[in-house]
Amino acid sequence: MSYRFFVNGDPVEVEVPGMRRLLDVLREDLGLTGTKEGCGEGECGACSVLLDGAVVDSCLVPVCQVGGTSVRTVEGLAVAGGLNDLQAAFLEAGGAQCGICTPGMLMAAEAYLGAGGSRDEEAIREAIAGNLCRCTGYTKIIDAIALAAEQRRAADPH
Amino acid sequence: MPVEPPVVSAQSLDEAYAALAESPHQPVAGGTDLLVQITGELGEPPDRVLDIWGLDELRGIGVEANALVIGALTTYTEIRRSPLVSEFLPALADASATIGAAQIQNRGTLGGNAVNASPAGDTLPILLATDAELVLGSARGERSVPAAEFWPAYRRTARAEDELLLRIRFPLVADRQVRFRKVGTRRAQAISKVMLALAWRGERDEAWTDVRLALGSVAATPIRAARTEAVLEGASPTADTAAAAAAALGEELDPIDDVRSTADYRRAVAARVLHRLIREEGGW
Numbered sequence: 001m002s003y004r005f006f007v008n009g010d011p012v013e014v015e016v017p018g019m020r021r022l023l024d025v026l027r028e029d030l031g032l033t034g035t036k037e038g039c040g041e042g043e044c045g046a047c048s049v050l051l052d053g054a055v056v057d058s059c060l061v062p063v064c065q066v067g068g069t070s071v072r073t074v075e076g077l078a079v080a081g082g083l084n085d086l087q088a089a090f091l092e093a094g095g096a097q098c099g100i101c102t103p104g105m106l107m108a109a110e111a112y113l114g115a116g117g118s119r120d121e122e123a124i125r126e127a128i129a130g131n132l133c134r135c136t137g138y139t140k141i142i143d144a145i146a147l148a149a150e151q152r153r154a155a156d157p158h
Numbered sequence: 159m160p161v162e163p164p165v166v167s168a169q170s171l172d173e174a175y176a177a178l179a180e181s182p183h184q185p186v187a188g189g190t191d192l193l194v195q196i197t198g199e200l201g202e203p204p205d206r207v208l209d210i211w212g213l214d215e216l217r218g219i220g221v222e223a224n225a226l227v228i229g230a231l232t233t234y235t236e237i238r239r240s241p242l243v244s245e246f247l248p249a250l251a252d253a254s255a256t257i258g259a260a261q262i263q264n265r266g267t268l269g270g271n272a273v274n275a276s277p278a279g280d281t282l283p284i285l286l287a288t289d290a291e292l293v294l295g296s297a298r299g300e301r302s303v304p305a306a307e308f309w310p311a312y313r314r315t316a317r318a319e320d321e322l323l324l325r326i327r328f329p330l331v332a333d334r335q336v337r338f339r340k341v342g343t344r345r346a347q348a349i350s351k352v353m354l355a356l357a358w359r360g361e362r363d364e365a366w367t368d369v370r371l372a373l374g375s376v377a378a379t380p381i382r383a384a385r386t387e388a389v390l391e392g393a394s395p396t397a398d399t400a401a402a403a404a405a406a407l408g409e410e411l412d413p414i415d416d417v418r419s420t421a422d423y424r425r426a427v428a429a430r431v432l433h434r435l436i437r438e439e440g441g442w
Binding site: 017018019020024028040042045048051055057060061062064065108111126127128129130131 | 167262
């Protein structure tokens with residue numbers, strides 16, 4: 001079957017079985033390897049992407065349900081070839097160590113900030129509760145998201 | 159990569175019914191269970207899949223005929239955000255908030271929780287405690303099954319192979335209170351060790367009536383605890399009531415040891431959680 005949707009703003013068309021996981025379509029068929037596979041069963045969040053703005057585990061989404069939607073992956077965060085504010089905040093706060101969870105963390109955080117999320121620690125913890133990190137102990141990741149939240153509030157107080 | 163069984167994406171309910179009438183298909187909604195199943199790690203993947211995610215008539219939350227009615231494809235995120243759920247059945251929003259995390263709540267559905275029929279399905283004790291009715295449909299017509307008859311055995315449901323779960327009706331009962339509690343390894347992403355839903359009629363210090371106590375993860379199916387309900391029926395939430403109910407529940411439950419917990423722990427913690435809940439309601 002043929003499925004048409006948008007990835008990071010660009011229209012794509014893939015000819016693949018409908019039960020192929022969005023994760024595999026992104027990595028194997030479209031060559032977008034920024035999205036990582038961790039557990040493959042919705043526990044770790046490494047494969048998180050945005051589907052019409054909502055964060056989902058791409059290992060749990062069959063591509064037959066993606067037709068007509070808009071997918072955003074970690075490759076779509078960069079602006080004009082550089083890091084966006086959230087990515088820069090991860091760098092600034094030391095929010096990445098080995099890196100395997102980072103793309104998923106960024107996408108969960110982007111969904112949180114996109115919905116107007118604040119620097120409140122409890123709220124940030126809930127927003128990334130579906131993303132496992134085995135290096136950082138989360139503190140620096142939370143600092144990074146709080147920093148980005150603060151910057152976005154300062155840029156647009158409404 | 160996992161196996162990729164053939165899939166039909168239904169464009170209408172009639173098309174879905176026709177596919178199910180013709181041959182067995184495993185329906186897929188938000189995919190949070192089925193996409194794990196196709197990895198083959200939990201047993202045989204299905205031969206054929208019917209994608210029902212596009213059936214918008216199975217989404218939405220409304221109040222009609224003195225019931226809160228929730229479409230089978232309604233996600234946990236939608237339930238958490240619903241003003242109607244918050245007004246009429248906030249315990250269901252509480253339970254939905256404990257399921258997975260944002261990624262799962264954005265995809266997992268109330269109907270999927272019911273038909274997946276895991277004894278650890280977090281919303282299922284609420285369906286039992288509120289006497290919910292599950293409406294099934296097929297080319298043969300629609301029928302309604304009470305929650306008490308929906309899970310006859312381990313991972314079995316009353317759904318026939320050619321039927322789809324369409325919606326769930328929660329009868330609205332005057333002065334009814336419903337509470338939900340869950341015990342898991344951590345707050346997010348945890349499969350429950352024990353969960354409990356308690357419903358009753360009556361004000362805080364009055365005697366409780368129409369008491370329903372339902373539990374998950376303590377038996378092969380979600381269950382009602384009839385003997386403990388009998389202890390609570392007509393009683394007020396006092397220290398004596400809490401002690402008697404907790405003792406009755408510890409006697410009544412017969413859970414198993416498994417990878418997530420032990421029978422002893424489940425029995426003890428269920429009794430303790432019930433005790434604490436009655437204490438909170440009694441305000442002592």
